[in-house]
């Protein structure tokens with residue numbers, strides 16, 4: 001059964017699409033700058049574009065997670081959201097804080113801490129916003145008739161993600177300490193608590209799309225949570241190798257981060273196994289593609305490409321090069337972008353009543369975006385390996401090396417164009433579904 005208040009999710013998803021589009025625009029600005037076409041340099045220099053690109057990514061993904069929670073939690077808890085009005089207040093304030101931060105970056109109002117560029121004053125507004133969001137979700141769960149493992153894992157991921165934002169707000173005079181705690185946010189998010197969010201959304205989608213019993217699916221979810229914590233927490237050490245802290249982290253970080261792919265492998269096996277076991281063939285094939293796709297691509301992008309530079313012996317060469325960008329793109333894409341696009345693809349027809357899942361455009365969107373992103377990953381990877389060789393082994397000057405490898409950015413831009421075409425198709429499909437209605441939600445049968 002569906003609940004009227006689930007409709008709030010639609011507007012979060014719409015904001016998500018808008019911010020995602022902007023993120024891609026800034027990606028192109030950087031891509032062109034890399035081949036010498038840097039006409040916007042005076043207004044948007046590379047470092048600003050980079051901060052905007054990555055921050056928009058984080059904000060649109062979080063907006064997507066929030067939308068997912070507003071959609072999933074009422075249904076899992078079997079009750080309406082405690083307040084739809086406050087959910088809209090939360091949405092608008094989120095958009096306002098996001099826009100202020102992004103505009104500020106163009107006027108040099110930002111802190112040079114990769115991924116955590118939002119100035120500390122604005123962080124307080126972020127905190128208020130997130131508290132409001134969590135308040136609504138927790139109150140709904142508390143009021144609800146049912147508490148499922150899926151809902152608890154999703155909520156736990158969201159609560160921990162909020163708590164882990166705090167270490168990034170403390171001031172340190174020492175660069176080393178600052179870097180040490182910056183990773184509590186950046187690493188423990190993507191290789192820890194966000195995995196719980198992903199696991200929760202994945203479990204929900206698999207229950208809906210494959211028809212396999214909840215008990216079976218949720219048993220797997222425990223295994224994934226266990227593997228995530230076992231490897232991810234001490235795996236933080238793979239960022240502590242050469243930053244000036246105790247050398248014990250070379251061993252601890254190496255061993256535990258090498259285990260991290262297991263959690264992603266478990267998710268991929270989990271999704272494929274449930275798909276094959278499932279008796280029900282749900283008509284929403286597009287949502288199924290994105291769901292299974294997320295589990296497989298995240299294993300490759302995060303698990304395999306993460307492993308490729310996680311041991312101290314390799315990381316000493318690859319650290320901070322385009323090898324990192326290669327892994328960053330495919331990991332974020334597979335794990336978090338694809339799972340958000342999956343829940344949107346599932347929820348949209350239910351909320352709007354338009355069953356558009358047999359249209360070719362949805363399939364083209366999936367394949368163009370995925371092949372495009374794979375091409376981008378290869379381009380970054382080839383450029384990254386060449387960079388490591390020329391800069392760190394042949395000891396050429398940094399800028400000379402950047403010139404040498406700029407040719408690879410042509411391949412990057414071609415692949416990015418394919419990728420962007422896929423995303424444009426996805427967004428056109430999104431728009432074609434129209435807006436959500438109560439009647440549509442009442443008619444959903446599972």
Ligand code: HEM
Pocket residue numbers: 114115186190191238239257258260261298302303305306307308309310311315318319320321324327328331332335336
């Ligand atoms: C979905 C999960 C993941 C995402 C979204 C992700 C994303 C990223 C990003 C964006 C960075 C750059 C961070 C920065 O420099 O501030 C990074 C760095 C790194 N990641 Fe991941 N990652 C994920 C999982 C993994 C896994 C499972 C491993 C290991 C098996 C791994 C290994 C690494 C390493 C070693 C670095 C440091 C690279 C360097 O020294 O420059 N990552 N990751």
Ligand code: HEM
Pocket residue numbers: 023024025027028030031034050053054057324325326328329332333337412413416417419420
């Ligand atoms: C049109 C598409 C895109 C283009 C042309 C593009 C291009 C770029 C470029 C040139 C950089 C800077 C690399 C450097 O330091 O030189 C970058 C950084 C980054 N982009 Fe993209 N991007 C695109 C889409 C995306 C998408 C869809 C995602 C996530 C799913 C993403 C995630 C990232 C991340 C995480 C970084 C920081 C990597 C790091 O820490 O090293 N990008 N992007």
Ligand SMILES: [Fe+2]
Pocket residue numbers: 187191235236238239
């Ligand atoms: Fe990490």
